[in-house]
Amino acid sequence: MKLPPLKALPVFEAVARLNSFSLAADELAVSQSAVSHQIKQLEKYLGEPLFSRGGRSLSLTDQGRQYLDAVSSALLQIERASEQLVGHEEARIRLSVFSSFAVRWLVPRLPDLKRLHPQLDLALEMSSGNPVLSDRVADCFITVKPTSPAFSYELLYEERLFPVCSQDYWQKIRRELSLEEVSGDPASMSLTPAMVAEYPLLSTYSIYDRQGGDWEAWYREAGLDLPRSSRLLHSSHMLLSLEAARFHQGIALTNDYMLSTRKDSGDFVRLPCHSVMTGDIFYFAWKTSRRRERGIQLLRRWLVSEAINSGLRPEEVSQ
Known part of the structure; x- marks a missing residue:
């Protein structure tokens, strides 16, 4: 198995997320020169520039954005698998959801979710429009555009x-x-x-x-x-x-x-x-590669059950 410099991967993820070498260095408790060294080492291995550097500005290249999606997902899966193995029951899940759906339907039901699944730590990311399906945004989504082939979808409601x-x-x-x-x-x-x-x-x-x-x-x-x-x-x-x-x-x-x-x-x-x-169909979406994560599946089953019980979704659907 041929792998890149593994120590460089969390450094790359931190720099890309924070858009700063110095902030990444502070978060990782290392020097800025150490961060720069790890990024250069990773770029040398890949043979591609991951960041565009212009004066004080820093941005991901197209190759860097593509690599970040894959690396972020892999690091999250490693974190989840490690927590499960060492016996950490709590599952932290970020759900990106439309503001109206959250305020009028989801939030009033959250006490029931907490009672049924106290180990599920749910953080809501509000979106005014359809969210970008990416691990950088959230772990799972409520969306009306089931277009990404990397994701799986569960019907919740036809508006x-x-x-x-x-x-x-x-x-x-x-x-x-x-x-x-x-x-x-x-x-x-x-x-x-x-x-x-x-x-x-x-x-x-x-x-x-x-x-x-x-x-x-x-x-x-x-x-x-x-x-x-x-x-x-x-x-x-x-x-x-x-x-x-x-x-x-x-x-x-x-x-x-x-x-x-x-x-x-x-x-x-x-x-x-x-x-x-309206033609809008609401789906719960999660990355197919993360389908075995217990927290995502607990949330999926609960959302479907609540959608059925509240009359949003019929019990039997053809997908």
């Missing part, structure tokens, strides 16, 4: 949007539109898209990456165009639109996980009209 408003606002709509239940059955009422357009529509930019894209898709699902007379109130994030709906500012489009856990879900009314699938 659909439906209109909601506050309890008080629903009473206002019923009163103004003279909506009455038949025999006390709320399902007997229905709102047409034309009725919905009479009220302010709270729109979330981030869902379709354009203003009004969510409501355009909702009307298109009914075979209609978004009425030109619509009053759109724009927010960057679904969390903001939902808060605006809570405070009686109009009708928002939201999804199942936003209302499936929090005690304040009862503040909202799901309006009696159609929903629309």
